[in-house]
Structures are given as structure tokens and as C-alpha cells.
Amino acid sequence: MIYIGLFITYIFINNFILTQFLGLCPFIGVSKNSESAIGMGMAVTFVMGIASIITYLVYHFLLLPLNLTYLQTLSFILVIASLVQFVEMVIQKNSPSLYQALGIFLPLITTNCAVLGIALINITEGYNLMQSFTAGLAAGIGFTLALVLMSNIRERLDLHPVRKAFRGVPIAFISGGLMALAFMAFDKSLLTNLLG
Amino acid sequence: MASGKINILSRGLLKENPVFILMLGLCPTLGVTTQVINALGMGAGVIFVLVFSNIFVSLLKDIIPGSVRIPSYIVIIAAFVTIVEMMMHAFAPSIYSSLGIFLPLIVVNCIILGRAEAFANKNSIVDSFLDAIGMGVGFTLALLLIALIREVFGSGTITLFAMGSFDGVIEIPILYTYPVRVLTLAAGALLLMGYLKGFFEWYSKRKRG
Numbered sequence: 001m002i003y004i005g006l007f008i009t010y011i012f013i014n015n016f017i018l019t020q021f022l023g024l025c026p027f028i029g030v031s032k033n034s035e036s037a038i039g040m041g042m043a044v045t046f047v048m049g050i051a052s053i054i055t056y057l058v059y060h061f062l063l064l065p066l067n068l069t070y071l072q073t074l075s076f077i078l079v080i081a082s083l084v085q086f087v088e089m090v091i092q093k094n095s096p097s098l099y100q101a102l103g104i105f106l107p108l109i110t111t112n113c114a115v116l117g118i119a120l121i122n123i124t125e126g127y128n129l130m131q132s133f134t135a136g137l138a139a140g141i142g143f144t145l146a147l148v149l150m151s152n153i154r155e156r157l158d159l160h161p162v163r164k165a166f167r168g169v170p171i172a173f174i175s176g177g178l179m180a181l182a183f184m185a186f187d188k189s190l191l192t193n194l195l196g
Numbered sequence: 197m198a199s200g201k202i203n204i205l206s207r208g209l210l211k212e213n214p215v216f217i218l219m220l221g222l223c224p225t226l227g228v229t230t231q232v233i234n235a236l237g238m239g240a241g242v243i244f245v246l247v248f249s250n251i252f253v254s255l256l257k258d259i260i261p262g263s264v265r266i267p268s269y270i271v272i273i274a275a276f277v278t279i280v281e282m283m284m285h286a287f288a289p290s291i292y293s294s295l296g297i298f299l300p301l302i303v304v305n306c307i308i309l310g311r312a313e314a315f316a317n318k319n320s321i322v323d324s325f326l327d328a329i330g331m332g333v334g335f336t337l338a339l340l341l342i343a344l345i346r347e348v349f350g351s352g353t354i355t356l357f358a359m360g361s362f363d364g365v366i367e368i369p370i371l372y373t374y375p376v377r378v379l380t381l382a383a384g385a386l387l388l389m390g391y392l393k394g395f396f397e398w399y400s401k402r403k404r405g
Binding site: 018019020021022023024025028070071072073074077078081082110111112113116117120121124163164165166169170171172173174175176177178180181183184 | 266270301303306378383385386389391395
């Protein structure tokens with residue numbers, strides 16, 4: 001039950017982009033067409049899932065026993081950077097077609113706040129290994145959802161007359177704001193109603 | 197020569213403002229700007245990290261091999277972020293707790309890595325220092341502007357440092373009773389950012405003629 005709760009929480013209630021402001025750069029930068037939005041979303045979800053597991057292991061089996069928790073930020077970002085590099089190499093070797101689709105997005109993920117964000121949130125919320133993985137995956141799916149919705153809106157917006165100063169990024173922000181208003185309908189009471 | 201230095205220092209303020217023109221570092225920009233004091237704290241943290249990481253990247257630019265430069269920059273930045281985190285925890289615990297997750301997230305703030313990659317690894321230490329100050333102050337001013345609008349209209353207050361008998365909160369008469377709540381929420385932040393960006397786009401186009 002708690003895993004369903006985690007999914008609903010991180011996809012809808014605490015959607016990373018629309019309520020937590022994590023991962024805004026790709027939300028604006030990579031949402032011009034839906035194909036790249038899906039690619040970016042998949043790459044981020046993948047990395048977030050794995051990064052949640054590895055940062056959990058690093059924190060609980062390396063930093064805590066050695067009393068080095070103040071190195072949390074430093075070690076997490078190193079883990080994420082090398083993980084992204086590693087994932088890039090594996091995909092390039094084993095699945096050239098997937099690399100074609102995700103390749104250009106992978107280097108961007110290192111500096112995506114959402115990935116480091118979920119690693120830090122997992123620690124502060126005190127999740128165990130399985131819960132961390134679920135939260136990472138769900139946050140990634142929530143990120144993908146917002147990104148894909150946004151790219152669809154922006155593809156439509158291209159066909160409409162928008163005032164010159166508002167074309168591109170400003171109107172994207174405003175549409176994002178309206179989307180965030182809609183996401184406000186999901187709150188904690190929804191979760192209690194659903195799961196009792 | 198002197199005008200070149202002034203140009204490096206001043207362009208981050210308006211012409212190449214990191215938030216409104218370059219669109220870098222958006223997550224903390226919207227995440228922490230519910231109160232003026234948070235914007236100031238975040239700005240101070242970013243200026244500190246930006247200055248030191250720019251200086252160190254510029255110092256080490258001939259030693260770091262090109263192929264591992266990004267990870268090396270990240271390690272330099274993360275070290276200074278950890279220092280900021282520990283100092284804020286010790287000296288400004290209330291700001292530390294209200295900035296929360298956005299404090300360690302300075303590591304992945306695109307402004308800092310962006311300036312290291314685009315400026316500090318090609319320029320002298322003095323120029324990198326000036327660039328860091330300009331960009332950092334530009335970032336802080338942008339944050340202040342957004343935080344002022346959001347706090348004044350969203351909750352009708354301006355929260356500053358508490359000093360003596362002054363508890364640090366200025367209340368604005370009518371807005372305090374009838375605030376525009378949506379501005380303090382995520383949706384309002386995104387809407388406001390859209391309108392501000394639109395304004396700056398219009399302004400810079402008009403200036404260019």
C-alpha cells in the first residue's frame with residue numbers, strides 16, 4: 001500500500017516540476033517537441049531510479065558508518081555524474097538505437113536538479129531501499145508526465161498567434177503556471193481518500 | 197582596458213542577467229523566493245560559491261585535462277557548496293532550514309557550472325573573479341525582485357533580518373488582510389516568471405530598436 005502511496009505522491013501531489021520546482025531547466029529547454037520530451041523523460045526516470053538505489057547504499061553503508069555525512073552533497077553528485085557517464089557507455093555499446101534516442105540528453109542529466117533532489121529527499125524522508133527506489137521511479141514518471149504535457153501544449157502554441165515578446169519561453173512559463181494550478185487539485189486529502 | 201573590466205563586472209546585472217536573459221538557475225529562483233530573506237540567503241550562498249569556484253577553475257585551468265574537466269569542476273563546486281552549507285547551519289540556522297533542499301542543490305545550479313565552462317576556464321583570475329561577482333549580484337537582484345513581488349502581493353509582508361525589538365517582518369496594510377495567495381504557490385511563481393520574462397524580452401527588444 002505504501003508503494004502505491006509513494007507513486008501517487010511523487011507523480012501528482014509532489015510533482016517535481018509543477019510543485020517542487022526541481023528540473024525546471026529541462027522543462028523549459030527540452031519541451032519544444034514531444035519526441036525529445038519523451039526521450040528526456042525516459043532517460044531521467046531511468047537515471048533517477050538507479051541513482052536512488054546507489055545513493056541509498058552509499059549513504060547507509062559508507063557515509064554513516066564512517067561518520068562522513070557532511071560529504072553527502074559531494075559524494076552524491078559524484079555518484080550521479082559517474083552513473084550518468086556509465087549509463088551512457090552501456091547504452092552506446094548495447095543499444096545503438098536507444099542511444100540515438102537518448103544520447104544527447106544523457107550529459108544534461110548530471111546537472112538536472114531533480115536527480116540530486118530525489119537522492120537528498122530520500123535521505124531526509126528516511127525511506128528504506130525499496131521505498132527510495134519507488135520514490136525515484138515515481139518522481140521520474142511525474143517529471144516525464146509534466147514534460148510531455150508541456151511539449152504537447154507548446155507544439156499547439158506554435159500554431160497560434162502569440163504576442164512577440166511572449167513567444168517561446170515566456171508563454172511556456174505561463175502555460176506551466178496554468179498547469180500547476182490544475183495540479184493543485186491533487187493534495188494530501190486525495191491520498192487519504194484513496195488509500196484510507 | 198578599464199572599461200573592459202567594468203563591462204565584465206556589469207553585464208551580469210542586466211544585459212546578460214543569468215535569470216532573466218540567460219535563463220540559468222531557474223529551480224532555486226522559483227523555489228526559494230517566497231520570502232525576501234530566503235532570496236538574500238540564497239543569493240549570498242550563490243555569490244560565495246560562484247566567486248570561489250570561478251577563482252579555482254581559473255587557477256587550475258592549465259592543469260585539468262580537457263576530457264575530465266566537467267567532473268573536476270563539479271568536485272570544486274561541491275566542496276564550496278558543502279562549506280556554505282556548514283557555515284549557514286552554524287551561523288544562520290533559520291535560513292538554513294527554510295532554504296532546505298535548495299541549499300545543497302546549488303551544486304547543480306547551471307549558473308555556476310555554466311560560468312566555469314564558458315568563462316573561468318578561458319580567462320585570467322581577476323576577470324573570472326569580476327565575472328563571478330557580476331553574475332552573482334545579477335542573480336541575487338533577480339531573486340530579490342521576484343521575492344519582493346511574491347511576498348508583498350502573496351502574503352502582504354516583507355521578511356528581513358530580526359534586529360533587537362524589530363522582529364524582521366514588515367506588514368503592508370491592505371495586502372496583509374487580503375493577500376493574493378496564489379503568488380506564494382508554485383503556480384503563481386511560474387505565471388509571474390512568465391510575465392517578467394515577457395517584460396524583459398520586450399524591454400531588450402525595444403532598447404535594441
